[in-house]
Amino acid sequence: MSNVAEPSLQPPLAQPSLQPPLAALAGRFLTNVAHLQALRISLRAAGPGWAELQLPTPPQLAACAGGMEVASGALFTLLDTCAGLAVILRRGTGEPQVTVDLRLDYLRAATVGRDVIGRVECYRMTPRVAFVRGLAHEGDAARPLAHVAGPFMFPGPAAVRAAEQPA
Amino acid sequence: MKVPLLSPYAEFMGLRLDGAVVVMPFRPMLTGVPGILHGDVITALLEIAAGIAAQGLIPAGAMVKPISTTTDFYRAGMAEATYAEARILKAGRRILNLGAECWQQDRSKPIAAARVNFLVLAPEVPAGEQQQETPAGP
Numbered sequence: 083m084s085n086v087a088e089p090s091l092q093p094p095l096a097q098p099s100l101q102p103p104l105a106a107l108a109g110r111f112l113t114n115v116a117h118l119q120a121l122r123i124s125l126r127a128a129g130p131g132w133a134e135l136q137l138p139t140p141p142q143l144a145a146c147a148g149g150m151e152v153a154s155g156a157l158f159t160l161l162d163t164c165a166g167l168a169v170i171l172r173r174g175t176g177e178p179q180v181t182v183d184l185r186l187d188y189l190r191a192a193t194v195g196r197d198v199i200g201r202v203e204c205y206r207m208t209p210r211v212a213f214v215r216g217l218a219h220e221g222d223a224a225r226p227l228a229h230v231a232g233p234f235m236f237p238g239p240a241a242v243r244a245a246e247q248p249a
Numbered sequence: 250m251k252v253p254l255l256s257p258y259a260e261f262m263g264l265r266l267d268g269a270v271v272v273m274p275f276r277p278m279l280t281g282v283p284g285i286l287h288g289d290v291i292t293a294l295l296e297i298a299a300g301i302a303a304q305g306l307i308p309a310g311a312m313v314k315p316i317s318t319t320t321d322f323y324r325a326g327m328a329e330a331t332y333a334e335a336r337i338l339k340a341g342r343r344i345l346n347l348g349a350e351c352w353q354q355d356r357s358k359p360i361a362a363a364r365v366n367f368l369v370l371a372p373e374v375p376a377g378e379q380q381q382e383t384p385a386g387p
Contacts, residue, residue: 117287120278142261153258154315155293162289181288185319 100128104171108133111167111176121156123163131172132203133164139194152192154228157200157218161186161230164202165214169234172204172212177236179212184232192227196220202230210236259297262290271298273331286326291351291361294333295320299347299365302335306345310372313345320363329353331360343369 100108108128112118112135121143127134137160145153162184169179192198201223202216212234217226255264262279265272273279273294281287296318303313333351340346345367350359 114283115287116278116280116283117290118281142257144257146256153256153293154318155258155262155289155296158292158296158318158320159287159289162292181320181322183319183321184288184292185317187317188315191314 100130100171104128104130104174107170107174107176108167111170112163115163117159118163121159123160126199128167128171130174131168131205131207132201133167133171134199134201135160135164135167137198137200139192139196139198141194144194145191150194152194152198154186154188157188157192157198157228158184158186160198160200161202161216161218161228164200164216165204165230165232165234168202168204168214168216169207169212172207173236180235180237182211182233182235184230187229189226189228192218192220198227199223210238212236256297258293262293262297264294264297266301267332269302269334271301271333273333275329275331280328284328286328286331286360288320288322288326288361291322291326291331292318292320292363294331295335295349295351295361295363296365298333298351299335299349299363300367302337302347302349303345303365303367306337306340307369308372312370313367314370316344316366316368318363318365320361322361324358324360326360327353332356335365338364341369345369 122138124136126136139152143152143156145151198218200218202214204212204214206213215231218228219226263274263276279286279290331351331353333349335347335349338346338348347365350362352359
């Protein structure tokens with residue numbers, strides 16, 4: 083199991099640009115989130131079910147003062163955001179979704195000053211749960227900085243939530 | 250080793266330390282949906298709490314690096330101060346396994362928890378040994 087195949091992160095059936103409704107969804111998702119604005123995370127590319135975002139890494143994201151390594155929390159933010167957007171683009175709706183849990187493996191350090199690219203796909207969608215996987219890199223996806231995986235849950239309308247409450 | 254309290258990233262997030270508890274005062278830049286904390290902000294807080302606890306476990310001169318983080322999100326974070334504290338699950342010589350939990354007003358109702366695993370990097374080899382590996386200068 084040491085050499086598991088690289089995750090297949092090619093664009094699913096090359097869809098370089100988003101259809102207008104999806105583009106509007108992606109735009110709303112990114113511009114309405116104050117924390118993403120604070121980190122200056124921007125959209126690079128996306129399609130139905132995948133998203134690629136870019137994170138600039140100024141010195142204030144360093145893991146230690148004067149250091150050149152980017153804090154892992156910033157990578158987590160980038161990849162969780164990609165993941166959330168990938169799920170939205172797969173569903174085609176901005177209805178509520180919740181990160182159940184998310185795992186990041188930090189494979190190598192990101193360097194301050196180099197933009198980090200995150201790319202995540204939603205590879206399985208069920209009525210209540212979606213699964214994502216993806217990675218972050220600095221321009222060469224064959225040298226990933228981090229891998230991410232986890233499930234998202236859709237709470238659904240209030241009536242559905244109430245019906246599912248244990249008695 | 251003097252514990253490096255807060256990294257530039259932690260300062261960017263506005264964190265401060267209160268004993269072993271890391272405090273994150275609310276700021277609008279930490280939100281996702283207006284009025285709700287962004288989930289990644291919570292993870293960053295948990296990781297930083299774990300990192301500070303890990304620093305306290307290693308010998309002088311050693312360093313820790315996070316190798317994996319798994320966050321469970323329990324409930325939404327509201328627009329108020331958030332706290333996190335880590336505990337040691339297993340402190341090995343090479344790997345440290347930490348758990349961290351974060352809460353808001355009521356500590357008995359955590360909003361998220363994470364497991365963060367660190368690699369311990371031994372103190373740097375003495376400069377003399379390192380020089381043997383670098384090519385001689387001109």
